[in-house]
Amino acid sequence: MSLDAPRSADLDARSFATVAEELLDDVYGYLLYMTKNWALAEDLTSETFETALRRWKRFDPRRGTHRAWLLAIARSTALDWFRADSRRRKREERADAEDPRHDREPAFGEGFSAELEEALRALTAGEREVVALRVVLELDGDETAALLGISPTAVSTRLHRALAKLEERMRHHDAVA
């Protein structure tokens, strides 16, 4: 089976509202995979679209699709949040006590089976990110590589490693059950 999606030919001048409506699920899904926390994903999605609206005039369709552009902003927003959170936790020296990564609240929200959610939780953000981009959002290898700033080969490697880990976790969950 192919993981590549047809390249979006949105080299047009659609309005921000149209683009936001069309790509909201993609951005939210990507951020949810990145943060594994639906509340945080919602906040970061809002922040992403606010930033996108401020930069809307600077979008150049010759340099990529609206989706790639929005996902790049979403990634930068998420990394900024990770960075700030990491600093905050270091400053407060309460790493494990209030680490949102360790809360048991259903992080991915509705639509995920318990075993899939458990397996996704075991992945790192980098692994979940590549799964989200390549499998869920169906970006092609080059687009993903450009977004992550790594080579297409590295994307492929990272994806296969993540899927293998995911499968392994799922199998383990089934065996335990």
Added chain:
Amino acid sequence: MTPSPDLIQELRASRPAAPADLRWRVRELAASEATPTAAPWSKLRLRLPARRFVLVALPAATVLALTTAGVLGLARSDAPSAEVLRGELAQTDKDSLESAVPETAPVQTETFGAGATPGAADAIAPDANRAQQISATLTVEVSDSDGVSDAAQKALDLTERLGGHVVSASVVTGEGANAAITLRVPVAKVQEAIVGLSALGSIVSQQVSIQDLQATLDQLERRERSVRAQIAVLVARLESEPLDAETRARLQARLQNLRAELRVLRRGLAGTRAEARMATIQLTVVTPESTGAVAPQSRLDRTLDEAVNVLVWEAVIALAILIIAAPFALVLLATWLGRRFYRRREEERLLATW
């Protein structure tokens, strides 16, 4: 390892959808898009990617440099060539030098340029009845190095024949051959000397200068007569009159001073008369190579020369800027690369821990 189709299918089937309240928030945000946020002039801003900017900027800078060189070259080609300028400057310097000489007496000067006839020196004739300091500067051009040697030898022979002598002589043969000879000849023979020296080659320049010394000589002679008379009176008083010791001592001191002044006056008179007896001639013998004479360039050649000069200067300035800016650019590049590497590492770490 090929991923399980079931897993892929499940991942895609559970594709997250944005909750309704988030969708509503984003719609509200998008509704504010109608308000223009960009400045009116932002549409005029040229957006060029760095690579394209370099592709445009480099040829543009080259064209600008060449155009500047061409325009400046064309404008400067109207101006006289460097050699001519140097010649004019040299002449100006000489004029300045001459004007700086203290005017102890009126100086009569006559200058003749290339092509002057040997008889041109007759335009200023020495006055046999007055004491005059005569000096002449003469430049003649001969065809080659051998011509320089011949001319120098003939000049020395002529000087000897006219009863004069050589003050200094410098003869260079071979490449850039030239001779510089300073002669002293009796004033009565100066015209003959100039005519003879002018015949050694084609005259490049000739200058004769006459300074009247008669007034100085007359003044010195008057003073000498006066001093001698005073000395005679003092001697007579000292020999004939009964004088007290103090007066005698005072008169003797005065006599000594007058005798010392007389000695100085006599030396001055002798020197002035000697100046008036002999004329000084500075002869320079040159070849076309030693003068650096070149055929006048065409307008196109001058334009090209000037354009190349401007280009060389542009290159020098560009190189200087490059040399000055290069260390800063390297530091900036290293900083940028380091920061990028650090951020990449940090991102990897964050993505691995979350």
